[in-house]
Amino acid sequence: MRSLLVIVMGIALVGQEFRKRDNKDRQEFAGRIVCVGCTLEKQEGGAEAQCTLHAKHAQGLLRVDGTLWTFVDNARGHAVITNAKLREKEIKILGWRFPKAQYIEVSKYQIKEGERWVPYDFCKT
């Protein structure tokens, strides 16, 4: 009886653990890569971004719906945040979003080069 109670409690504790995101949870985010600080500075009630001092023009996504998103700064996100060659390019990102946050964790992305979409898959680079 006691061991049954321990098992039931164990299951209850496991049930409280948060599930990690899975590949099937990824969504596509379309928009344009912009400097987050400069974009915030240029808008009504603009921020004092001090881009050159601290953020070094850290990049984010200006989605087609006009919302501004930042990226999780991990191995995959870091390249998108820091590669100035991507700035002002049209992009489609496959990634994860998180409740109540405008943060995207990048899985992979495609950049529009002229008329074609060029995929970037991190396994190959």
Ligand SMILES: [Zn+2]
């Ligand atoms: Zn900037």
